[in-house]
Amino acid sequence: MRVLIVDDHPVVVSGCKALLAAEPGVEIFAAGDGESGFAAFCAHDPDVCVVDINLPGLSGFDLAQRILGKDADAKIVVFSMNEDPAFAARAIQAGARGYIAKNDDPMLFLPALKQVCDGGTWLPADLARKMAFARHPSPLENLSTREIEILRLLAAGDDMGDIADKLGVSYKTIANNCTALKAKLGARSSMDLLRAAIEVLR
Template identity: 70%
Template sequence: MRVLIVDDHPVVVSGCKALLSAEPDMEVFDACDAESGLAAYGAQAPDVAVIDINLPGVSGFELATRVLAQDPAARIVMFSMNDDPAFAARAIKVGAKGYVAKNDDPSLFVAALRKVWAGGTYLPGDLAQKMAFAQFDKKLAQLSQRELEIVRLLAAGETMGAIADKLGVSYKTIANNCTALKTKLGARTSMDLMRAALEAQKS
């Protein structure tokens, strides 16, 4: 596997090279900024490109976009000091196949490269969960006060009939509200809606 690392921190690059030197099937190249990174990608044709988000001048996100414009099949892993799910979401949006935080377990870095090289995608489990919750929180923010109250009561185990009685409305009104909630929360069935309500209670 040919790996290109684009990062402007020599210590980080040296650390990555030292880590990957233990992998007999890996050959590593490096570049320190977007311009040299793009040139190295064209010259070396790596199997996987590891791109730091915070490059000098042009960001890693922009470099990833340029690499993909040059090679739509490029397999890119974004590399960052930040484990904020918003950064990971943006990385996936620009076309990266993986995201690794620099403070993660080094063994995860190797696992990420191998998984992306094999055609898969890679996100650390906790980061993937944070991204899912971030998306769910956005959906919750779109609910009305009445809908939020229905979600809370569903999570407490109340039936639609009991919820109708508590809120002083008809069963049909609650049923209609639940149908709307399924759409807003991406729930296909009543059981999915219950799970979403329970997750809302945790958040």
């Protein structure tokens, strides 16, 4: 099994490698951001990709869509600190075959990858229950992938100019997106929007 891990935290990558080290026949590749993750996918043709949502530059959601644009049969597992069912739902919508929370039982990591690699899907039981029985929709459910990416960058400390540069769009486009986000999240000011970004993405 050839595994590509895309995560910008070296400790997380080392931990994943340690969990897979004892399994015979596993070959591991790693990348620290979305662009190098896509390059590694093209170079190594992994059987399964483990992708963090919050990557520098290209987000995990965008990376998943780019990988699937190249290979519609690619098997992707999103690996995230966030246990919000809306994130898991967004990951599935983006084409991921599985979703693993970073505080899940580490012993489930390898079985999850094997199940996805064998053509199945994987969701932690608790998260699957939350998705099935959620009564109150998450604010994220009404946001586009681009809007979630803007929130992520705001929460990371970027201003609108930085975000425009990173996403390759004009400052005015980002300003308009932020105005729409304020309306959707009930934020009256830019500071309220920043607080909302940190709150919904915590």
